[in-house]
Amino acid sequence: GEDVEQSLFLSVREGDSSVINCTYTDSSSTYLYWYKQEPGAGLQLLTYIFSNMDMKQDQRLTVLLNKKDKHLSLRIADTQTGDSAIYFCAEHGAPYGGATNKLIFGTGTLLAVQP
Amino acid sequence: DAGVIQSPRHEVTEMGQEVTLRCKPISGHDYLFWYRQTMMRGLELLIYFNNNVPIDDSGMPEDRFSAKMPNASFSTLKIQPSEPRDSAVYFCASSSPGRAAPSSYTEQFFGPGTRLTVL
Numbered sequence: 001g002e003d004v005e006q007s008l009f010l011s012v013r014e015g016d017s018s019v020i021n022c023t024y025t026d027s028s029s030t031y032l033y034w035y036k037q038e039p040g041a042g043l044q045l046l047t048y049i050f051s052n053m054d055m056k057q058d059q060r061l062t063v064l065l066n067k068k069d070k071h072l073s074l075r076i077a078d079t080q081t082g083d084s085a086i087y088f089c090a091e092h093g094a095p096y097g098g099a100t101n102k103l104i105f106g107t108g109t110l111l112a113v114q115p
Numbered sequence: 116d117a118g119v120i121q122s123p124r125h126e127v128t129e130m131g132q133e134v135t136l137r138c139k140p141i142s143g144h145d146y147l148f149w150y151r152q153t154m155m156r157g158l159e160l161l162i163y164f165n166n167n168v169p170i171d172d173s174g175m176p177e178d179r180f181s182a183k184m185p186n187a188s189f190s191t192l193k194i195q196p197s198e199p200r201d202s203a204v205y206f207c208a209s210s211s212p213g214r215a216a217p218s219s220y221t222e223q224f225f226g227p228g229t230r231l232t233v234l
Contacts, residue, residue, distance in 0.1 A: 030220075031220050031221075040227075041227060041228075042119075042206050042208070042225030042226050042227055042228055043158075043206070043208075043223075043225045044225065045222045045223070048220070050220075088158065092221075102148075102160065102163060102171065103160075103221070103223060104160075105157070105158045105160075106157075107157045108157055108158065
């Protein structure tokens with residue numbers, strides 16, 4: 001079945017690097033996503049990676065994809081207190097009656113940044 | 116663009132009452148999603164629509180829950196009768212695929228959520 005798993009909590013000190021891990025199930029998923037949820041708000045797309053890539057870098061963010069192990073990670077360099085949030089990875093759900101925009105979200109990882 | 120709009124932002128009701136949550140998607144988006152978020156169960160997809168038609172309602176917990184999308188700019192999620200275990204934050208999201216192919220790139224835009232408390 002479709003299941004995306006993440007560790008629930010990560011605590012880091014300001015200035016350190018954070019690494020949030022995710023395992024997914026659908027090897028046919030063409031895109032994989034990271035969403036960020038700040039307190040009291042909805043989710044926002046943070047970054048994504050196409051499945052034929054191993055790595056994608058975007059300023060302080062680095063996404064690593066290991067397709068063999070179905071493992072996705074998000075590294076945040078020089079973590080700031082403003083990065084404190086819940087981070088969700090997501091893959092596409094199985095097509096239902098044709099095309100789909102359904103995403104399967106992970107359990108979310110709460111990142112706490114200590115000053 | 117105002118983004119996805121949800122109302123009310125907070126709702127407190129008593130067990131047994133009917134609750135209606137509302138959502139206005141981003142103009143031009145043809146997919147609309149309803150999610151529920153709780154500490155225990157995380158983020159759950161309840162139902163989603165494509166061009167106002169329900170596509171997958173397998174996440175709707177039980178018959179007390181119903182969702183409608185009478186037109187492209189409005190959707191409701193109704194709970195009747197409500198129970199304390201329905202207390203959660205309910206999110207609406209919308210998207211518009213760049214290509215018609217399954218699993219093509221898509222970004223879902225989330226509303227701010229409705230925090231529902233059933234006493």
